[in-house]
Amino acid sequence: MTQVQISPQDFIADRLLSARNLREVLLILVNESRQILAHEFAVFLPGKDVADLELTFAHLALSDKNAPCVQYLRRLEKAWEIVDGPRVLRSTDVPLALRQEWSQWLPTHVLVFQVFFQEGSLAGHLLLGRTQDWTQDEIFLVSRLVRITGAMLRTMRRPGPWSAIKNFLRIGTARVIVLLLLALSFVPVSSAILGLGEVVPLEPTVVRSPVDGIVQRMMVEPFSHVLAGEPLVVFEQLRIDNQIQVARENLASAEEALRQAQQGALFMADSVLRLPELEVRREEARTELAYLTELKKRMNVEAQGPGIALIDNYPSWAGRAVSMGERLLTIADPERMEVKIWVPATDAALLRVGDKAHLYLNLTPNTPIKATVRSIGYQPRESPKGILAYEVLATIDEDVPEMRIGYFGTGRIYGEKMPLGFYLLRRPLAIMRMWLGI
Numbered sequence: 001m002t003q004v005q006i007s008p009q010d011f012i013a014d015r016l017l018s019a020r021n022l023r024e025v026l027l028i029l030v031n032e033s034r035q036i037l038a039h040e041f042a043v044f045l046p047g048k049d050v051a052d053l054e055l056t057f058a059h060l061a062l063s064d065k066n067a068p069c070v071q072y073l074r075r076l077e078k079a080w081e082i083v084d085g086p087r088v089l090r091s092t093d094v095p096l097a098l099r100q101e102w103s104q105w106l107p108t109h110v111l112v113f114q115v116f117f118q119e120g121s122l123a124g125h126l127l128l129g130r131t132q133d134w135t136q137d138e139i140f141l142v143s144r145l146v147r148i149t150g151a152m153l154r155t156m157r158r159p160g161p162w163s164a165i166k167n168f169l170r171i172g173t174a175r176v177i178v179l180l181l182l183a184l185s186f187v188p189v190s191s192a193i194l195g196l197g198e199v200v201p202l203e204p205t206v207v208r209s210p211v212d213g214i215v216q217r218m219m220v221e222p223f224s225h226v227l228a229g230e231p232l233v234v235f236e237q238l239r240i241d242n243q244i245q246v247a248r249e250n251l252a253s254a255e256e257a258l259r260q261a262q263q264g265a266l267f268m269a270d271s272v273l274r275l276p277e278l279e280v281r282r283e284e285a286r287t288e289l290a291y292l293t294e295l296k297k298r299m300n301v302e303a304q305g306p307g308i309a310l311i312d313n314y315p316s317w318a319g320r321a322v323s324m325g326e327r328l329l330t331i332a333d334p335e336r337m338e339v340k341i342w343v344p345a346t347d348a349a350l351l352r353v354g355d356k357a358h359l360y361l362n363l364t365p366n367t368p369i370k371a372t373v374r375s376i377g378y379q380p381r382e383s384p385k386g387i388l389a390y391e392v393l394a395t396i397d398e399d400v401p402e403m404r405i406g407y408f409g410t411g412r413i414y415g416e417k418m419p420l421g422f423y424l425l426r427r428p429l430a431i432m433r434m435w436l437g438i
Helices: 008-017 022-035 068-079 136-156 161-171 173-184 238-264 269-298 345-350 420-436
Strands: 041-046 087-089 109-116 122-130 188-201 205-208 213-218 231-235 300-302 307-310 327-332 337-344 356-361 369-376 388-396 408-419
Touching (some): 008 022, 008 136, 022 041, 022 136, 041 068, 109 136, 188 345, 188 356, 188 388, 188 420, 231 327, 269 300, 337 408, 345 388, 408 420
Antiparallel strands (some): 087 109, 109 122, 188 408, 205 327, 337 388, 356 369, 356 408, 369 388
16 A cells, blocks of 8 residues: 655645634744744734734744834834845845844844735735745745635635625725714814803892991891892991091081181171181081981992892901992892803804803703803903803793702803814814914
């Protein structure tokens, strides 16, 4: 019986043809190729755009694509990408920057093969290295295995239509993403501006200090109902009482001096000459007393109409010194309200009178208050959050039972439609304009 002899290259070819998956094909290529030619280093380096082929080193079950050796091979890859067919690389064939690390990762002579799928696209590179030079016969033997490997890789990469779709998407992934983003950037969307929102009174009555003085106490508490004529604020009156007492004494003194001069005018000519001056002094004293008396009446601040009292920082008012015209409190109609939204200065360019607005209260976020913008502040101010913002007032379209003056939440203003790309890039563009000064 004649015994059939199988050459090592045929045995490896059969092993490649009987491989069950892509990983097994690559392991056979780098590990068992040593049976037909001796090598000290072997690795399959997949192409950059080939995601389904793994980096495969000889005698290693797993490979780290971020390892220093792999990073060096990726930099070195540029030295053979322009070469068709196998090529022997040495340290003298690569740029000087890569030459210094050659001995750390690679033997003296490295044989590089381009592995192609049969459709002509590059699958990756096979690198075989050793200290001895390569012969043409050895290169020919490995070239056959490389062609068989390429055929097997292509066969296993097309098991069904879903794989073909994935390959198509993978080939043009970057292009598809760019086109998709470009198309989405032109989709019209309604601009939406967020800011701190608050329910505020509509056309409230502001109560201001009628005099320069010291507040003794507030006669009403925050959010309490007040009636017309009800006392609101009491000022310290000790100083004004002293001034009135002095004014009364001055008036009495002036009247007494005038009376004595009138009596003396019958006998003394000098008294006649002093009468006009004394009469002026009496009128000045009388006027001052009348002014101080009226001023004392004004120090009792009363409500001009009914409503609820809105007082900021209520406990701090007792003993506070105030100036004439300084705001003390506000009287508001609890049934007349509107929405105030603090819009950051960077978003003010998107605001228009008539835009729709929603206020989502912190207490009832699922029931927004619908409103329409009626006015926009002409200059930014510091908001309660400490940022520069514009005050936007909006008329409430539909009342919400849960809302009350003083409730806070998040305001959202819906502006005109604009391309999605401009809406997303408006802030970076604004910052760029500031840097460029345009």
